[in-house]
Amino acid sequence: MPVISLQHLYKSFGGKPVLRDMSIDVDQGESLVIVGGSGTGKSVTLKHIIGLLRPDKGRVLVNNEDITTMSDVELNKFRRHFGMSFQEGALFDSMSVFDNVAFPLRRHTKMTEKEIRERVHECLEDVHLHNVVRKRPSELSGGMRRRVGFARAISLKPDILLFDEPTTGLDPVISDVIADLIVEMDQKLGTTTVTITHDMKVAFKIADRVAMLHEGHIIAQGTPEQFQASKNPIVEQFIEGRAQGPLTDD
Amino acid sequence: MITIFDRIGLRFIAFFEQTGIWFDALWRTITWTFRPPYDVKEWFRQMVRVGVDSIPVVFLTTMFTGMVLALQTFTGFQRVNAEQFVASVVSLAMLRELAPVLVGLMVAGRIGSSMAAEIGTMKVTEQIDALKALATEPIQYLFVPRVIAGVVMLPFLCILGDALGIYGGYLVAVKLLKTNPVVYKQNTFQFLSMNDVWSGLIKAGVFGLILTLTGCVRGYHTTGGAEGVGRSTTNAVVSASLIILLTDFFLTKILF
Numbered sequence: 001m002p003v004i005s006l007q008h009l010y011k012s013f014g015g016k017p018v019l020r021d022m023s024i025d026v027d028q029g030e031s032l033v034i035v036g037g038s039g040t041g042k043s044v045t046l047k048h049i050i051g052l053l054r055p056d057k058g059r060v061l062v063n064n065e066d067i068t069t070m071s072d073v074e075l076n077k078f079r080r081h082f083g084m085s086f087q088e089g090a091l092f093d094s095m096s097v098f099d100n101v102a103f104p105l106r107r108h109t110k111m112t113e114k115e116i117r118e119r120v121h122e123c124l125e126d127v128h129l130h131n132v133v134r135k136r137p138s139e140l141s142g143g144m145r146r147r148v149g150f151a152r153a154i155s156l157k158p159d160i161l162l163f164d165e166p167t168t169g170l171d172p173v174i175s176d177v178i179a180d181l182i183v184e185m186d187q188k189l190g191t192t193t194v195t196i197t198h199d200m201k202v203a204f205k206i207a208d209r210v211a212m213l214h215e216g217h218i219i220a221q222g223t224p225e226q227f228q229a230s231k232n233p234i235v236e237q238f239i240e241g242r243a244q245g246p247l248t249d250d
Numbered sequence: 251m252i253t254i255f256d257r258i259g260l261r262f263i264a265f266f267e268q269t270g271i272w273f274d275a276l277w278r279t280i281t282w283t284f285r286p287p288y289d290v291k292e293w294f295r296q297m298v299r300v301g302v303d304s305i306p307v308v309f310l311t312t313m314f315t316g317m318v319l320a321l322q323t324f325t326g327f328q329r330v331n332a333e334q335f336v337a338s339v340v341s342l343a344m345l346r347e348l349a350p351v352l353v354g355l356m357v358a359g360r361i362g363s364s365m366a367a368e369i370g371t372m373k374v375t376e377q378i379d380a381l382k383a384l385a386t387e388p389i390q391y392l393f394v395p396r397v398i399a400g401v402v403m404l405p406f407l408c409i410l411g412d413a414l415g416i417y418g419g420y421l422v423a424v425k426l427l428k429t430n431p432v433v434y435k436q437n438t439f440q441f442l443s444m445n446d447v448w449s450g451l452i453k454a455g456v457f458g459l460i461l462t463l464t465g466c467v468r469g470y471h472t473t474g475g476a477e478g479v480g481r482s483t484t485n486a487v488v489s490a491s492l493i494i495l496l497t498d499f500f501l502t503k504i505l506f
Contacts, residue, residue, distance in 0.1 A: 052379055072387065073285075079385040090380035092372075104384045107287060152384070162383075 001064060003028050003160065003192045004049055009058035011044055018044050019055070020216035031186050031193040033203040035238065036213035037247060042196040043087075045213065046164050049194060050082050051075045062160070080108060083153030083191075084162040088169075089145035091137035091152070097124075098133040101151045108156060123151040126188070127181060143174040150181065154189060161185070163195040167202050179205045200239055204228070212238065214247075275389070275467045276459075279397050282390040289395060296395040300361050300462070301403030305410065307356050312411035315348055316340060316418030324427050333429065337437035340419035345446045349411035351498055353404060354457030358490040362465035365396055366486035369469025370479040378470070388470070396462045404458030405451040412450065449505040456501060457494050464490040 002025035011019040018041040026032045036042050047053040048060050051067045060067050067075060091100050101120045105111055111119065124133065127147040137145055146166055153161060163182060167175035179202040186193050186206070197203055203210055204224040211221035212235055220227065220235045228239065237245030323336045369392055372378050381388050416438060423429040468486035472478045 047379070050383055052382055076382075076385055076387050079383060082383060084380070084383040086376045086380055086383075088375065090376040092377055092380070093375075094368075104386075107384070107386055 002026055002061075003030075003063060004194065005059075005061040006045070006048065007059040007061065009045075009048060009055045009060070011041070011048070011053065011055050018216055019048075019058075022058070022213070022217045024211055024218050024221070026192055026194055029190055029192055031183075031195070031206055031208045033207035033210050034194065034196045034213055034218075035198055035200065035203050035210060036196075037198065037238065040213045041216050042198075042213055043164055046084075046162050046194065046196050049160075050079060050084055050162060080156060081159045082162060083156065083158035083160070085146065085149040085153045085164065085166060087165045088142075089137065089149035091145060091148055093137050095136075096133065097129075097135050097137070097140070097148050100137070100148060101155055103152065104156045119155060120151075123155050124148075126154065126185060127151045142170055143178065146170070146178055147181065150185065154185065157189070159191060161189070161191045161193045163193070163197075165197055166195065167197060167199050172201075175199060175202055176205075178202070182206045200241075271471065272463070272467055275393065275470070276463060278389045279393045279463065282387060283394050283398070285390065289391070292391075292395040293398050296399035297403050300357065300396075300399040300458070301406055304353075304357050304360060304403075304407055307360055308353055308407050308411050309414060311352050311356050312344070312349055312415040313418040315352060316344055316415030317422045319343060319348070319415070320419035320422040320427075324423065324429075334433065334437055336423055336429070337419065337434045338441045340423075341416050341438045341442060342446060344415035344419075345412050345442065345450045347450075347498075347502075349415055350404075350408050350450045350453040350457060351494065353407045353411045353454060354461060354494045354498075355491055357400075357404065357407065357458070358461040358464075358494060359487050361400075362461040362486045362490045363483045365462060365465030366469040366472075367479055367483045369466055370472035370482040373470060373472045374475050374479060392470075393463070393466045396466055397459060400458030400462030401455050402458070404454040408451055408454035412447075445505075449501075452505065453498065453501050456497060460493050460497060461490040464493060 004026040006022060006024050009019045009022040010017070022041070022045060024032070034042055034045060044053060048055055049062070051060070051070070054068055058068075062078070063081065065078070067078060070078060092103065095103070098120055101123050102116050105116045105119055120133070124130070127150045129144065129147050129151065132140065132144065132148070137148070140148065166182060167178050170178065182193070182195065183206050195203075195206060207224050209221060210224055210227040211218050212227075213219075214234055220230055220232045222230070227235065230236065233246050237247050319340050320336055323339045324333060327333050327336055369378075378388050381391055420431075420434060420438070423434050424431045465486045468482040468489065472482040474481070
């Protein structure tokens with residue numbers, strides 16, 4: 001039974017359809033990467049998985065529970081199963097790095113300050129960050145902000161990790177470091193992971209399965225090898241990053 | 251083609267939509283206030299921000315208003331030989347009307363705008379989504395402490411404003427216009443009743459709710475990056491000030 005099951009999702013914004021009959025399942029412990037061009041609905045898909053958006057039509061099942069019918073209070077509790085990392089980190093800029101990572105622990109656990117301190121340091125170790133606990137998010141580089149975001153996402157030991165464009169705006173070397181980190185965290189924590197990106201190098205590195213979102217639904221999916229060997233002209237153009245092809249033909 | 255009727259219709263729809271959003275936020279703030287966890291530390295932090303940090307601006311505004319009021323009424327009352335009523339007018343006006351409204355408007359400008367900017371920036375940088383993803387309801391974490399701070403602290407600021415306004419009037423009347431201080435003090439309290447004090451404090455509490463909630467709601471519904479944050483900040487002050495002035499009339503009608 002899949003841990004996450006998106007079933008026939010439809011979502012429009014201001015009359016403009018973004019998701020159209022979007023369906024995909026994610027199995028326990030699997031690392032799924034959803035790729036696709038800008039504005040194809042990747043972030044919208046991820047926000048449906050964690051209930052930040054509700055679909056116009058369709059169901060989102062997580063651990064076999066339909067989160068689209070949950071009340072705000074139920075959904076709020078249910079989100080403790082998730083850890084989510086945002087595009088630019090989305091760190092709370094009024095807090096230090098330490099307080100950012102400690103935030104979910106202070107709110108949702110009865111841990112003492114000593115236990116919280118230990119857990120925060122453990123999480124920062126997991127993302128290979130040292131001597132940054134007192135710093136403010138504005139003092140960190142883009143890559144460091146992402147890693148603090150990862151540390152915050154894993155602090156409550158979630159079952160499911162979601163990564164929204166983890167390498168956007170980073171240089172190729174730091175992007176590779178972040179990709180390695182995602183693989184490492186995935187293996188160490190044994191979580192189910194969904195990542196959205198348009199960086200194909202990162203996608204092939206971290207994915208057990210790659211799926212391509214185009215015009216609001218999945219048009220191709222498979223292991224990285226199967227995906228790379230795909231004869232779908234849209235997939236081929238996207239992987240090769242060509243300007244000419246069906247993706248750019250109006 | 252959009253006709254003038256379409257434009258008027260759209261304005262009406264937008265007005266009712268905004269009103270609905272405001273009351274929905276009010277209801278959700280009330281319900282989330284009574285759900286654990288109770289972030290009392292944050293409540294106090296916001297009380298300091300709304301109350302203690304606003305003392306200088308309240309001090310200047312109410313004191314000088316009391317002084318100007320004494321000066322103006324003295325000039326007018328002198329024409330009909332009714333100078334002895336200056337003290338009563340100043341104290342009644344400050345307690346019943348000027349202190350709560352001035353404090354409400356000044357704090358709306360200072361705090362309502364900063365709340366809209368703060369929450370608006372959190373919205374456009376996905377920090378609000380991050381809060382939700384961390385199983386934290388933004389209404390509970392952001393709105394509740396701010397609204398509680400507004401409702402609790404505005405009456406205290408109003409008491410301070412009452413005292414300073416009356417003292418400002420006393421200074422002008424006694425030191426500048428050479429009125430008899432004993433008579434002035436006597437007249438200050440002669441026509442006052444407890445209802446004058448309470449009604450001002452109730453008004454201040456309601457204005458505290460309005461300005462903080464409007465700031466939070468405007469920030470929470472920010473769209474469009476830095477420009478959107480600027481728009482929300484301006485809208486928060488304008489909306490809160492207008493709502494305060496409108497509500498003031500209805501509260502006055504109800505309370506007196």
